[in-house]
Amino acid sequence: MDNTKEKNNFKDALLLRMGLNDNKAGMEGLDKEKINKIIMEATKGSRFYGNELKKEKQVNQRIENMMQQKAQITSQQLRKAQLQVDRFAMELERNRNLNNTIVHVDMDAFYAAVEMRDNPELKEKPIAVGSMSMLATSNYHARRFGVRAAMPGFIAKRLCPQLIIVPPNFDKYRAVSKEVKEILAEYDPNFMAMSLDEAYLNITQHLQERQGWPEDKRRYFIKMGNCRKIGIAPNTMLAKVCSDKNKPNGQYQIVPSRSAVMDFIKDLPIRKVSGIGKVTEKMLLALGIVTCTELYQQRALLSLLFSESSWHYFLHVALGLGSTDLARDGERKSMSVERTFSEINKTEEQYSLCQELCTELAHDLQKEGLKGRTVTIKLKNVDFEVKTRASTVPSAISTAEDIFAVAKELLRTEVTAGSPQPLRLRLMGVRMSTFSNDDDRKHQQRSIIGFLQAGNQGLSPTGCTADRTDKTELVKPLETSRKKSFFDKKRSERIPNCQDPPRCKIAGEQALQASEPSQALKKMSESFKTSENSNDPQTFICPVCFREQEGISLEAFNEHVDACLDGPSTSENSEMPSYSHASSADIGQQAHRAVPLWEKRGHGDGEITSGDGADLTETEDRSPKAASMDAVGNNHSEGEGYPDSQGKSCPLSPANETVSTLSREDSAQPCTDEVVTGRALVCPVCNLEQETSDLTLFNIHVDICLNKGIIQELRNSEVNSVKQPKGSTRSTDRLQKASGKTKRAGRKTKGSTSKRTKPRDPRHTLDGFFK
DNA sequence: CTTTGGATT
DNA sequence: AATAAATCCAAAG
Numbered sequence: 102m103d104n105t106k107e108k109n110n111f112k113d114a115l116l117l118r119m120g121l122n123d124n125k126a127g128m129e130g131l132d133k134e135k136i137n138k139i140i141m142e143a144t145k146g147s148r149f150y151g152n153e154l155k156k157e158k159q160v161n162q163r164i165e166n167m168m169q170q171k172a173q174i175t176s177q178q179l180r181k182a183q184l185q186v187d188r189f190a191m192e193l194e195r196n197r198n199l200n201n202t203i204v205h206v207d208m209d210a211f212y213a214a215v216e217m218r219d220n221p222e223l224k225e226k227p228i229a230v231g232s233m234s235m236l237a238t239s240n241y242h243a244r245r246f247g248v249r250a251a252m253p254g255f256i257a258k259r260l261c262p263q264l265i266i267v268p269p270n271f272d273k274y275r276a277v278s279k280e281v282k283e284i285l286a287e288y289d290p291n292f293m294a295m296s297l298d299e300a301y302l303n304i305t306q307h308l309q310e311r312q313g314w315p316e317d318k319r320r321y322f323i324k325m326g327n328c329r330k331i332g333i334a335p336n337t338m339l340a341k342v343c344s345d346k347n348k349p350n351g352q353y354q355i356v357p358s359r360s361a362v363m364d365f366i367k368d369l370p371i372r373k374v375s376g377i378g379k380v381t382e383k384m385l386l387a388l389g390i391v392t393c394t395e396l397y398q399q400r401a402l403l404s405l406l407f408s409e410s411s412w413h414y415f416l417h418v419a420l421g422l423g424s425t426d427l428a429r430d431g432e433r434k435s436m437s438v439e440r441t442f443s444e445i446n447k448t449e450e451q452y453s454l455c456q457e458l459c460t461e462l463a464h465d466l467q468k469e470g471l472k473g474r475t476v477t478i479k480l481k482n483v484d485f486e487v488k489t490r491a492s493t494v495p496s497a498i499s500t501a502e503d504i505f506a507v508a509k510e511l512l513r514t515e516v517t518a519g520s521p522q523p524l525r526l527r528l529m530g531v532r533m534s535t536f537s538n539d540d541d542r543k544h545q546q547r548s549i550i551g552f553l554q555a556g557n558q559g560l561s562p563t564g565c566t567a568d569r570t571d572k573t574e575l576v577k578p579l580e581t582s583r584k585k586s587f588f589d590k591k592r593s594e595r596i597p598n599c600q601d602p603p604r605c606k607i608a609g610e611q612a613l614q615a616s617e618p619s620q621a622l623k624k625m626s627e628s629f630k631t632s633e634n635s636n637d638p639q640t641f642i643c644p645v646c647f648r649e650q651e652g653i654s655l656e657a658f659n660e661h662v663d664a665c666l667d668g669p670s671t672s673e674n675s676e677m678p679s680y681s682h683a684s685s686a687d688i689g690q691q692a693h694r695a696v697p698l699w700e701k702r703g704h705g706d707g708e709i710t711s712g713d714g715a716d717l718t719e720t721e722d723r724s725p726k727a728a729s730m731d732a733v734g735n736n737h738s739e740g741e742g743y744p745d746s747q748g749k750s751c752p753l754s755p756a757n758e759t760v761s762t763l764s765r766e767d768s769a770q771p772c773t774d775e776v777v778t779g780r781a782l783v784c785p786v787c788n789l790e791q792e793t794s795d796l797t798l799f800n801i802h803v804d805i806c807l808n809k810g811i812i813q814e815l816r817n818s819e820v821n822s823v824k825q826p827k828g829s830t831r832s833t834d835r836l837q838k839a840s841g842k843t844k845r846a847g848r849k850t851k852g853s854t855s856k857r858t859k860p861r862d863p864r865h866t867l868d869g870f871f872k
Numbered sequence: 873c874t875t876t877g878g879a880t881t
Numbered sequence: 882a883a884t885a886a887a888t889c890c891a892a893a894g
Contacts, residue, residue, distance in 0.1 A: 149884050159877095234884045237881090250881085253884040296881050378879050408892070439886060485884085491874055530886085535873095741878085 112207050130245030136260060137724045140247070143256045167406055171388070174405055182399035185260040186416065190400065193420055194773055198335070199357040203423040204302040205340035206285065209351075211298035213240040215277050216267045216327050226267045229257055234441075237269055246811025274298075293427040303427050335362065341375050366393045374418050393419050432536070435480075436471065438462045439530025444483050446523040448516055455512050456505050458531040463501035471536050472497035476507040479530035480515060487528075490515060497537040504533065652840035869870040 103261060131139075144150045208214065214228040217223045217240060227243035229236045233254040246261035254266050278297040278439045285292050289302040311319055332343025333354035339362065343353045355365050370391055372382045388403075390396050396403075397419035402411040417423065455478070466472065476498075477491040490511040498504060508531050625819055 144884090147884080153884095156877095231885085232883095234883055237885085251885085255883050299881075376879070410891070434889065437887060441885060443882085477874090487876085489875060493873060528885090532887090634875060828893090 110341055128537075129242075131247055131260065133247075136247030139259050139714070140256060143259055148484050160383060163380075164384055167384060168387060170406055171402065174402070178405060179401050182404045186400045186404045186412070189413070190416055190420065193416065193422055196327075197359065197420070197422060198425045199359065200364075201303055201335055202308055202357070203334055203337050203340040203425065204288075204304055205334075205337065205344040206300050206302065207330045207344045208281070208298040209328050209330055209347075210240050211237050211278075211328075212238045212265075212269060212274055213243075215274055216270075223265060223267070226265055227263060228267055229254065230267050230269050232266065232268065233258075236266070239264075284453050289427075291427060291429065293430065301340065301427050303425075336421075336423030336425050337427070338374060338418065339365065339421060340423075342369065345373065366419075366421040369393045371396055371418065376414065377418070382612045393421070411586075433469075433471075433533055434536070435534035436462065436465055436469070436473075437477075437532030438465065439479055439528060441481075441528045442526075444525055444527060445529075446525045448523055451512065451516070451524060451526060451529070451565050452509065454529055455508050455531065456501075456530060459505040459508050460501040462531050462533060463499060463504055466499045466533060471533070472499040473533040473536045474498070475533065475535040476504055476511070477532040477534065478508050478511045478515075479528070479532065480512075480524065480526055481528035483525045483527050485527070488515070493535060497535075499533075504531065 190235055213228055216228065216230060224238075225242070227240065227246060227248065229243050229248055231237045231254055236248070236250060236254050236257055237254050238250045239248040239252075239257070243257070243261060243264055246264070248257040248261050248264060257264055257266070274297050278294075282292075282294060282300070285300055285302055288304050288307045291680040292300050292302040294300045329351050330344045330347045331352040332340040332345070333352065334340040334343050335357045336354065339355050340515060341353060342365075346353045355361050371377050371385060372379075374393075377385075385391075385396065388399055388406075396415055398415055400412070400419060403415050407415070418793075438458050440454075440458065442454075445454065474495070474497050475491055475493040477489050480488045481489075482488075492507050492511055494507060498507075
């Protein structure tokens with residue numbers, strides 16, 4: 102319901118999260134301390150609490166493990182990671198898409214609002230919708246007493262004895278929701294509803310069409326009541342966060358410029374981001390990460406401590422990236438029924454309950470014409486410990502009998518496992534998953550058709566009578582074709598943008614933007630030309646050890662880089678000397694000496710924040726060793742801002758570069774806002790001086806030079822030398838891998854078959870594509 | 873494939 | 882007296 106994150110249960114009350122409880126002192130209501138006290142009193146000693154403590158211990162253990170892992174990380178590993186992460190970050194940065202306008206609509210205290218509308222007497226009173234056991238939402242009066250969604254009603258009553266708890270009327274909410282959705286559909290017929298009270302809209306197209314409308318018609322956009330919060334931003338992640346800030350009229354916009362995004366992200370606590378919950382927050386906190394800035398700063402470390410999809414996700418968040426297209430809801434993956442009750446410990450009752458649940462599930466499945474192969478039961482005992490047990494059968498089933506036959510066995514093994522003690526249950530659930538996919542269904546249909554055509558009227562043993570309608574099957578193949586990799590997608594999104602100049606609204610900005618990228622591209626292609634003869638001896642600078650590799654072939658160079666990257670200690674000897682003259686290239690140090698982008702703009706006014714200059718000088722003369730140690734250990738020293746071009750920050754800082762002075766000019770800027778006034782930048786790959794002084798463009802050059810350039814040259818050399826040397830393949834692989842383009846280990850989940858669905862969770866949406 | 877767990881509403 | 886239900890995804894075994 103409410104997407105405020107400080108809602109939840111007592112634990113959030115325990116976590117003294119500053120500034121989040123918007124409890125205006127005075128008037129009616131309670132202050133935070135009192136609220137916490139009451140909640141604790143009601144909670145302490147309960148079985149629920151016991152389980153919470155247990156879970157908390159588990160999380161602490163996880164954190165401890167993580168910290169131990171962290172302690173093992175060498176500065177070498179960290180540097181290597183930094184390179185890879187930064188290269189990936191550059192890729193992301195290059196694909197940043199600010200061309201969409203995404204709106205996240207969130208209806209404030211929706212259920213409560215509906216109840217108040219239908220019963221005005223409730224308007225001035227504290228109310229909540231739900232039951233004594235659990236509340237779905239509360240109105241603002243109630244919130245002053247600390248009454249929140251996901252709080253049990255009996256605790257809410259202690260916080261606010263006058264509280265009126267209204268039982269939910271979901272049918273009514275659905276009806277109201279439908280009305281609202283009809284309105285939303287006018288702005289985006291493909292909007293994505295997340296629940297009854299929440300939706301994303303992509304109004305990009307609508308805004309365009311609207312341009313041609315007559316003045317009077319254009320005047321009204323979405324009529325605003327007080328009951329809606331709207332976040333407007335270039336992607337879903339940001340829009341969602343925005344809708345939490347109900348700025349002027351319940352509406353908050355991040356304008357589509359990179360700097361606006363970065364300003365917004367800067368101090369944003371990661372917990373505000375959808376996908377980062379309590380546990381992740383705590384784990385990251387253990388690493389000193391609270392805000393997105395810190396999340397970015399620790400990106401290399403994170404890539405070593407977390408799974409690939411996790412750190413990819415983190416990096417997206419840290420860069421203010423999110424999905425820009427609202428994928429149509431995919432097929433559902435599972436369907437389940439579960440129920441909480443007061444203790445049931447009689448085995449017979451447990452079985453009959455199980456049967457009931459199976460019957461319910463079967464009905465629900467049949468409503469959607471679904472059949473599945475995996476049956477999972479879920480059991481929660483009176484100590485709130487949860488167990489699930491699953492079993493997959495060879496052919497899809499959907500009837501109550503078939504499901505129960507499977508569920509019963511699962512339950513039986515649990516009963517016998519615990520016997521003679523009976524299971525003391527407080528919840529039981531049954532879930533069906535592994536739904537038959539297109540192919541299966543077609544097969545089934547064909548066989549059924551064949552069956553019928555053969556004049557046979559028998560039914561299959563599993564009773565697959567009702568199958569999916571043809572309609573759904575005909576629709577599916579369309580979705581199939583939409584499955585592209587994340588990069589494919591991004592590419593195709595970008596292609597038109599590369600040709601047309603990016604359409605930014607403000608003309609002044611545009612002038613700058615429109616011309617530069619193409620010039621940069623021209624330059625890059627020039628530089629490729631000059632280094633075309635790939636296997637001629639050249640001078641490269643290794644992006645790992647930063648030593649010049651003079652007079653070697655590209656192939657040899659790549660081998661060198663491989664060695665540097667792979668062997669943690671192989672290039673040990675190169676560490677010291679090369680740093681001495683190319684210290685600016687030290688990755689560990691880079692974070693320190695890099696100019697904090699965000700810091701460079703004052704709060705809204707373009708003021709200069711004091712301190713970043715000091716940081717530079719402060720870290721300038723530190724020994725590289727110290728810096729890299731620091732990077733491993735306590736990584737965020739005071740005043741460390743985002744490294745230079747955050748994410749676009751090229752890991753390969755040119756030798757001799759001194760990124761010292763940033764332009765202080767801070768007028769409205771388009772997406773390219775790091776202008777370096779200083780020496781020319783030398784690409785460490787092609788070794789050519791780049792005329793541009795814009796770090797973004799420079800980094801793009803370097804990256805392209807590194808990835809595509811070398812790959813291209815390798816291809817050329819393949820052609821030229823007919824026979825392909827073995828080493829080059831490996832190097833190519835490495836480069837691809839480093840830039841995050843290799844195929845990842847396939848998904849372990851069933852999605853690998855031929856499901857063409859799009860998850861809705863933004864995190865997974867993004868990560869899914871990297872697989 | 874199974875189990876657990878995190879996350880969202 | 883009393884802390885939900887439904888869904889997704891990912892990790893690890």
